[in-house]
Amino acid sequence: MEKRRGQGVSMSDIAKAVGISRQALYLHFDSRTELMLATVDYVDEVKGLSERLKPFRAATTGIELLETCVGVWGNHIPEIHGLANALFNTRETNEATASAWNGRMADLQNICQRIIDTLHREGILAPKWSRRKAAEMLWAMISIQNWERLAIECGWSTNQYIRSMKILLKSTFVDETSGRE
Amino acid sequence: MEKRRGQGVSMSDIAKAVGISRQALYLHFDSRTELMLATVDYVDEVKGLSERLKPFRAATTGIELLETCVGVWGNHIPEIHGLANALFNTRETNEATASAWNGRMADLQNICQRIIDTLHREGILAPKWSRRKAAEMLWAMISIQNWERLAIECGWSTNQYIRSMKILLKSTFVDETSGRE
DNA sequence: CTTTTACTTGACAGTCTGTCAAGCAGGAAG
């Protein structure tokens, strides 16, 4: 009952797709917004990002963290980007979706900060970056929108995306001059 | 008469802001879409990106091209991002705005390709990147959405954005091992 | 003075969200 959603999909379309009347949708969800938030929560549960982050939690070194993060996230995005975009697009005019979006972004920012802090602790964070700026830039780089540009508009495969993003992030944030790669 | 526009602004709002009746707007613009495209063209003319690209055209080396591009573009984005976003957001449901957007993106992609090709010709393109992939990644990196993340959501100043983006792009695409930085 | 131009008000169709009322079919409970 949780189906595709996009800004160009009306409640009638959803009802028709689901096989019930438009009004019956309102018996289950108070509004379009609530339907969307419920769908987001449902997809979160089904796709289980937290489950997928297990290898990330197992990683110890900064470079491992970085690579695992890009791997996990790069495999996760293709499955959620449509819904994530719907959430993102309504965020400007809707407080509830905005806070759902911001909450997920805050989680991602924390992960980015943790990666950068680990690199810093190991002394291999590239010297031109402050910890805060590096984390923010890392967060921007792995955004869903960047993935869409590369994967959808440029046609990159998931593996090409992951490989290239790892190269970009390592050459940017990992100090090449400090001994081992 | 060309004012702010966003998905949450109705034709009535615009008419009110401009001081004429809603219907009179339709005497000048056939539709909301046309009003938007006219505004985009007008802003293009007023802000004169092509004028601003003069120093870019004067640049010769790949690194100069890269740095000038980031400088020009980083100063340009803050003045156009609102309207650019309105264009971007309606692109999914509107063929005319989609092609206006795609045209501008194609220009930007050509610039990116030219930068990468120049670096490649000079033999300092980082060896892990093909010319095509590098140009596409560069294009994704300097996207308006990335600027918004950093400048608006993270609060970076224009100069911080330009400085950091130059660092990121140079450490990514310029081969550090080939003699002069 | 007449025509044209630029605008006005008012009305209306069509799309969408969200709400309300009345009705219907089937299962559970007495």
Next chain:
DNA sequence: CTTCCTGCTTGACAGACTGTCAAGTAAAAG
């Protein structure tokens, strides 16, 4: 078997928005 509750149905309607049409007005242009 009858009663009630649940989940759904159709139909109607308010309110917001886009786009269109008609008729009228005021002032500049000829």
